[in-house]
Amino acid sequence: MSSAPLPTLAEAGRRIAAGDLSPVALTEAALARAAALNPKLDAFIEITADRARAAAKRAEREIAGGRRLGPLHGIPYGLKDIYDAAGLRTTAHSRLLLDNVAAADAETTARLEAAGMILVGKLATHEFATGGPAFDLPFPPARNPWNTAHFTGGSSSGSGAAVAAGIVSLAMGSDTGGSIRLPAAYCGTVGLKPTYGRVSRRGVAPLCYSLDTTGPLTWTVEDAALALQALAGHDSLDPGSADVPVPDYRAALRDGIKGLRVGYASRFNQDGEVGPEQTAALDQTAQALAKLGAEVIEIALPSNTQFQACARAISHSESFAIHAQDLRTRPELYARVTRERLMLGGFLTATQYVQAQRLRRILTRKVDALFETVDVLLTAVIPGPAPVLEETDDGPWRRQQPLASVFNVTGHPAMAQPCGFAANGLPLSAQFVGRAFDEATVLRVGHAYEQTVVWVNKRPALARQSQ
C-alpha cells in the first residue's frame, strides 16, 4: 500500500475480491496512517493495533480460502467511543467511564464484525456525545484535517476527522441533534443519519432515548450505502428499533434522478442564519440537481424555532434523566461544558417535555405532508464552514442552535455531504432528507449529485502529506 488515503469501501472491496489488495496490507496502511496522523488530529482515543492485525490475518485466510463474507470483508473501520466492542473500553470520552470495559459488542459492532470488517480503534467524541470540544477531559478534542486550528463539528468528532484524513473509510457516529451530520459537514465527508429505528442503538451509550440514532460517516455516498446495508435491520432487543424491510441500497444508486422531485427549503436558510457562502453552495446544488433531470420545487419547512424548542426540551430532559445521579453526586468528573449543558435539563418541567412531544408529532406530520409533493428535501445542515476550535461556543446554552436537529425531531433520514468549499478552504455541506425509511432515495440523490462534482477527489493537504 502507498501512503495515500485508504481507498473507499467500494474500491477496497472490489480490489480485495479481485485479489489485488490484501486485508493485511490495508490494515497495516490504516494503522500506519493512524500512527502518523493521530498526533496532529487526536481522532483516536485508542488504536487497537494487535486486535486489528489478528483480524486482518484471519480475514486474509478466510478470503483466500473462498469464504469471503461480502463487500466489507477485510476492510478497516473505527468506532466512536460510545459504541461497545467486547473486551475494549467504552469511555464516552469521559472520566466517569475510564474503567468501563464492554462485555459484549453493540449490535452495530456485531453486524460490522459479522461482515468481516476490522476494527482499528475507538474514536474521540464530545463527552457522552454532548457538550462540546473540551480541554478538561482525559483525552484531547479531535482536530479538523482541513485545518487543525478549526473545529471538527461534533459530537462524532474523531469519526469525521478519521474519515476525512483517510485513516479509515468507515467510522460510526451517533446523531441526537446532528452529531453525525455536523462533523461530516465540517470535515467534508458524507454522514448519514438513518431514520429513527432503522439501525440498532443497543450497546451504544445513550444521550436521549427518543432522538438517538446511529449511522456511518464515509468518504462517498456509495460507501454510505454499503455501510447501511450491513447496519440496517430490526433488533428486537432495542426498544426503538423498527421492523421494516431493508432494501438493496447499492442497487438504488444506479437509478439516476431524472423526474425525481426535490423540495428545496431555501427560505430555511434565512431562518437558520445560514451565511452567504453556504447559501450560494446550496443554490448551486439545487441547480446541479435540475441539470440531472430532477424537478426542483421551492418548499417551506415549519419555523426553525418550533423545531429547536422541541429538540431542546426533549434532549435536555432525557439526557438529564440519564445523568442526574452522577450530576448530583460527582459533577466534578464531567468536563465543565458537558456538566453545564446536561444540568440545564434539570431545570425543565414535565409540562414542557410533554408539550414538546405534542409539538413534535405536529411537526413530523407537517414534514410528512411535504413528501406528498416531493421525493426528497434539500436543506442547509451548517450555517457556514467550521469555526476556529478555540472560538467554539462553550457556554452552557448554545447561542446558535443546530439546524441538523430538525430531522431528529421528525425522525426522517438525513444525509450531509460536501457541496463545495468556502474561501478559507474549508468544506461546505448540503443535506438531503427523505421519507421515513426511504434512505434509498436519499442515497440515490446524493450519489447522482456526487458524480457531477470534483471535490470527491480532493482530500485535506494533511491527509495527502502523511507518512
Add this chain to the structure above:
Amino acid sequence: MPPMLDDPNGEFAAVVRRAGVTIPDDRWEAMREAYHSMQALLKVLDDPLAYEDEPAVLPRYDLGVK
C-alpha cells in the same frame, strides 16, 4: 405570584434546588443566563394545542413510508 418568582435570580435558585444539582459561585450567572435563554426559546411550547394533539413519544413508523 410568590415574591420569589418576581426575582429572576430567586426563580433560578428554586429550579436549581429542585434539580438537586450544585453550581459553583463563579458559574452561577452564566447558568442563570442559560436558563433564561432556554426558557425564552421554549416559550413557543406555551402555544395552545388541540386536545387531540397527542405526544409523539416515539416517531410513528408508518407515517411517510412510501
